Amino acid sequence: MGDNNGLPLFVTKSAKGRILFQLYAILICVGVCLIFLYRLSHIPRREEAGRWAWIGLFLSELWFSFYWFLTTFVRLNPIYRYTFKDRLSLRYEKFFPSIDIFVCTADPTIEPPAMVINTVLSVMAYDYPPEKLSVYLSDDGGSVLTFYAMLEASRFSKIWLPFCKKFKVEPRSPEAYFRTAVEPLGEPAMAKEWTSVKKLYEDMKKRIETTTKLGLISEEIYQEHKGFKEWTWLASKRDHQTILQILIDGRDPNAVDIEGQSLPTLVYLAREKRPQYHHNFKAGAMNALLRVSSKISDGLIILNVDCDMYSNNSESVRDAICFFMDEEEGHKVGFVQFPQTFENLTKNDVYSSSLNVINEVELPGLDGNGGPCYIGSGCFHRREILCGKNYSKECKVDWKRLTKREVEQSISVLEETCKVLASCTYEENTQWGKEMGLKYGCPVEDIITGLAIQCRGWRSIYFNPKRKGFLGVAPTTLLQSLVQHKRWSEGDFQIFASRYSPFVMGYKKIPLKLQFSYCYFLLWAANCLATLYYVVVPSLCLLRGISLFPEISNSWVLPFAFVIFVHRAYSLGEFVFFGGTLQGWWNDQRMWLYKRMTSYFFGFLDNILRLLGFSKSAFVITAKVADDDVSQRYKQEIMEFGASSPMFTILATLALLNAFCFIGGLMRVIADVENLVWERFTLQILLCGMLIFINLPIYQGLFLRKDNGSMPTSVTCQSIMFAILACALSLY
Ligand SMILES: O=c1ccn([C@@H]2O[C@H](COP(=O)(O)OP(=O)(O)O[C@H]3O[C@H](CO)[C@@H](O)[C@H](O)[C@H]3O)[C@@H](O)[C@H]2O)c(=O)[nH]1
Numbered sequence: 043m044g045d046n047n048g049l050p051l052f053v054t055k056s057a058k059g060r061i062l063f064q065l066y067a068i069l070i071c072v073g074v075c076l077i078f079l080y081r082l083s084h085i086p087r088r089e090e091a092g093r094w095a096w097i098g099l100f101l102s103e104l105w106f107s108f109y110w111f112l113t114t115f116v117r118l119n120p121i122y123r124y125t126f127k128d129r130l131s132l133r134y135e136k137f138f139p140s141i142d143i144f145v146c147t148a149d150p151t152i153e154p155p156a157m158v159i160n161t162v163l164s165v166m167a168y169d170y171p172p173e174k175l176s177v178y179l180s181d182d183g184g185s186v187l188t189f190y191a192m193l194e195a196s197r198f199s200k201i202w203l204p205f206c207k208k209f210k211v212e213p214r215s216p217e218a219y220f221r222t223a224v225e226p227l228g229e230p231a232m233a234k235e236w237t238s239v240k241k242l243y244e245d246m247k248k249r250i251e252t253t254t255k256l257g258l259i260s261e262e263i264y265q266e267h268k269g270f271k272e273w274t275w276l277a278s279k280r281d282h283q284t285i286l287q288i289l290i291d292g293r294d295p296n297a298v299d300i301e302g303q304s305l306p307t308l309v310y311l312a313r314e315k316r317p318q319y320h321h322n323f324k325a326g327a328m329n330a331l332l333r334v335s336s337k338i339s340d341g342l343i344i345l346n347v348d349c350d351m352y353s354n355n356s357e358s359v360r361d362a363i364c365f366f367m368d369e370e371e372g373h374k375v376g377f378v379q380f381p382q383t384f385e386n387l388t389k390n391d392v393y394s395s396s397l398n399v400i401n402e403v404e405l406p407g408l409d410g411n412g413g414p415c416y417i418g419s420g421c422f423h424r425r426e427i428l429c430g431k432n433y434s435k436e437c438k439v440d441w442k443r444l445t446k447r448e449v450e451q452s453i454s455v456l457e458e459t460c461k462v463l464a465s466c467t468y469e470e471n472t473q474w475g476k477e478m479g480l481k482y483g484c485p486v487e488d489i490i491t492g493l494a495i496q497c498r499g500w501r502s503i504y505f506n507p508k509r510k511g512f513l514g515v516a517p518t519t520l521l522q523s524l525v526q527h528k529r530w531s532e533g534d535f536q537i538f539a540s541r542y543s544p545f546v547m548g549y550k551k552i553p554l555k556l557q558f559s560y561c562y563f564l565l566w567a568a569n570c571l572a573t574l575y576y577v578v579v580p581s582l583c584l585l586r587g588i589s590l591f592p593e594i595s596n597s598w599v600l601p602f603a604f605v606i607f608v609h610r611a612y613s614l615g616e617f618v619f620f621g622g623t624l625q626g627w628w629n630d631q632r633m634w635l636y637k638r639m640t641s642y643f644f645g646f647l648d649n650i651l652r653l654l655g656f657s658k659s660a661f662v663i664t665a666k667v668a669d670d671d672v673s674q675r676y677k678q679e680i681m682e683f684g685a686s687s688p689m690f691t692i693l694a695t696l697a698l699l700n701a702f703c704f705i706g707g708l709m710r711v712i713a714d715v716e717n718l719v720w721e722r723f724t725l726q727i728l729l730c731g732m733l734i735f736i737n738l739p740i741y742q743g744l745f746l747r748k749d750n751g752s753m754p755t756s757v758t759c760q761s762i763m764f765a766i767l768a769c770a771l772s773l774y
C-alpha cells in the first residue's frame with residue numbers, strides 16, 4: 043500500500059479529564075441550588091426594606107446560573123484534530139484543488155499598506171503548487187497607496203518566494219521573519235543571499251512607508267503601471283468606479299520568479315462604491331471577491347484572512363485540505379476554522395486579547411458539540427458551500443477526476459469584464475447577501491454565515507495546530523478593545539434575537555447541544571444587566587444598611603463561599619493551564635467585568651434601539667497601529683484611557699460609586715461594632731472591596747496619573763458627579 047489508501051487524513055481525539063470536569067459541574071450545581079433555596083426562603087417580607095433589591099439579586103443569580111450552564115455545556119466534550127499531511131501528499135499531491143485567498147483591507151491609515159502586503163506575501167508563499175494559488179486583495183479604502191504597495195509586493199514576491207523555499211523560512215511574512223531571524227552564518231554564499239534579501243525587503247518597506255507618509259504617488263512611480271491611471275478620476279474613497287488590476291497572471295508563462303518557477307496569481311480589487319448604495323462592510327467585500335475570483339481563477343477552496351493576520355505556518359493550506367479531501371468525512375465538511383491568535387500580546391495581556399480560553403477550550407467544545415462557528419479570519423471554505431449549496435449524501439467529490447476550468451481570456455479582457463461583478467448594482471434583485479455568499483445586515487457577518495452553512499447540513503471543523511496558522515494584531519487600547527467587543531456582542535445578540543437564531547433557523551437542522559453552545563456566544567450582550575445589577579445594588583444597599591447576603595456566622599454562607607471559590611479556582615486553573623499567568627488571569631477578570639459593564643451594555647442597548655427602528659448596525663474597524671507613546675504604555679501594560687467616551691464614564695462612575703459605598707459601609711459597621719452589625723454585611727463588604735481592588739487602574743487613571751493615557755478631566759468630573767448623585771439618591 044504505497045499510498046496508504048484507506049488510512050484517514052485526520053484523526054479526532056477527545057479531551058482527557060472529563061470526569062473531573064463533570065464532578066466540578068455537579069458540585070457547582072448543588073451549590074447553586076442551595077443558594078436558590080436560601081434566596082427563596084429568606085425573601086424579606088413586604089414591609090421590610092430591601093425586598094425588591096433582594097428579588098433583583100435573585101433574578102441576577104438566576105441569570106448567572108443559566109449562563110454558567112451554557113459555559114459548562116460548551117465544555118462537556120471538547121475534541122482536538124490532528125492531520126496527516128504526509129498521507130495527503132502521497133495520495134493527492136498532483137490532484138490538489140485550486141485555492142483562492144482573500145485578504146481584506148479597508149483603510150490605509152489604520153491598516154498600513156506595509157502591513158497589508160506582508161500578509162499578502164505570507165499567503166503567496168504557502169507551501170503549495172503556485173499555479174493552484176491565487177491571492178486577491180480587496181481594498182475597501184480604494185487607496186492608491188495600497189495599490190502601490192501591492193505593486194511593490196508583486197515584484198518582491200519574485201525574490202521572496204524562492205528565498206522562502208530555499209531557506210525554509212517560517213513565518214513567511216518578511217517583516218515577522220526578519221524581526222526575529224538570525225543571519226545564517228554557515229555558508230558564506232547563503233549568508234550573502236540572506237543579507238541581500240533582507241536589504242531588498244527593508245528598501246521596499248522604506249519606499250512604501252515614505253509614500254504612505256507623503257500620501258501620494260510620485261510621477262515616476264505613476265508611470266510604472268497602467269493601474270495608477272484608475273485614480274486619475276477617483277472622487278473619494280466612498281465614491282468611485284471598480285478598480286480591478288491583475289498584478290500577476292499565474293497563467294502567463296513569463297510570470298516567473300527569479301528561479302524560473304511560476305508565481306501565484308495576484309489581484310487587486312477595489313469594488314465600486316457610491317454614496318447611495320450600502321456597501322455592507324466586509325461581507326460586501328467578500329461577496330464581490332467571490333464573484334470576481336470565480337471568473338479569474340475559480341478556486342475550489344477559499345481562504346479568508348484579515349489584512350493583519352499573516353500566515354505563520356506555510357503548511358496551513360495542506361492542513362486544511364486534509365479535512366476536505368478525507369475519503370470518509372471530507373464530503374461533509376463545509377469549512378475549516380483556525381483560531382485567531384495574535385503576535386502583539388504582552389506577558390500579562392492587560393486587555394485579555396489572547397482569546398486563549400476561547401481557542402483552547404470553547405471552540406474545541408463547540409467542535410465536539412457539532413462544529414465551531416465561523417469567526418472570520420483564518421477560515422477555509424469550499425466555494426460552492428459559501429455560495430449557498432445544501433448538503434446531501436451525493437456531495438462526494440472525486441478529487442482525482444476534477445478538471446479545472448481553463449480561463450481563456452487575456453488579462454485586459456478579464457479586467458474589463460469582471461468590473462461589472464464588483465459594481466454597486468450587481469447584487470440588486472439577486473440572492474447575494476441573503477442565500478448566496480456572506481450574509482448582510484449583521485456586524486458579525488462571519489458568525490451568521492457560518493451558522494447558516496451549518497443549518498444547510500454542513501459540518502465545520504476547528505483546527506488548532508501547535509505552530510499557529512495565523513497571527514494578527516490585537517487592539518492596544520482599552521477603548522479599542524471595548525469597541526471591538528461591542529461590535530461582536532451586538533452582532534451576536536442581533537442573531538439571537540432574529541429569525542436566524544439557532545433555535546429558529548437551527549431547529550432540527552443542527553444538534554440541540556450545538557444550539558445551546560451557540561447561545562453561549564450569542565448571549566454575551568445579555569450578561570450586562572445582571573452584572574451591572576451586581577456591581578451597583580449590593581454596594582448601594584451596603585451604604586444604606588440593607589443586608590442582602592447571609593450573616594458570616596450563618597451556615598447559609600457556605601454555599602456562597604463554596605460556589606465563588608470553586609468557580610473562580612476552576613477558571614484560574616483553566617487559564618493558567620492554557621499558558622496564562624496569574625496576573626494575566628486577574629487582568630482577564632477585570633476585562634470580563636469591563637466588557638460586561640460597557641461593551642455588552644451598549645451592544646444590548648443598540649439592539650433594542652435597532653429593533654425599535656432607531657439605529658442601524660455599523661462596523662467600526664479596529665486600528666492596527668498606534669502612536670509611539672500609546673504603544674509604549676501598551677508594552678508596559680499600563681491601561682490606556684486617554685479619550686473621553688461614555689464607556690469610560692460608566693466604568694469610572696461605578697468604580698467611584700463602589701469606593702464611596704465601601705467607605706460609607708465601613709463607617710456604618712464600625713459605628714455599630716458592639717451590635718455585631720459587621721456580621722450581616724461581611725459578604726457585601728467583601729464584594730465591594732473586590733470591586734475596588736479590581737478597579738485600581740481606574741482610580742490611578744482618574745487621580746494619580748499625569749500621562750496622556752490617563753482619564754480625561756471631563757470623564758473624571760462627570761463620574762464624580764454621577765457617583766455622588768447615585769449615593770445621595772440611595773440614601774434619600
Ligand atoms: O467595510 C469594511 C470593514 C472591514 N473590512 C475588513 O474586515 C477585516 C476585519 O476588521 P477588523 O477591524 O480587524 O475587525 P476584527 O474585530 O478584528 O475582526 C473580527 O471580527 C469580524 C466580525 O466582526 C470578522 O469579520 C473578522 O474576520 C474577525 O477577524 C479587516 O481586514 C478589514 O479591513 C472590510 O474589508 N471592509
Ligand SMILES: [Mn+2]
Nearest residue numbers: 348350514664
Ligand atoms: Mn482585526
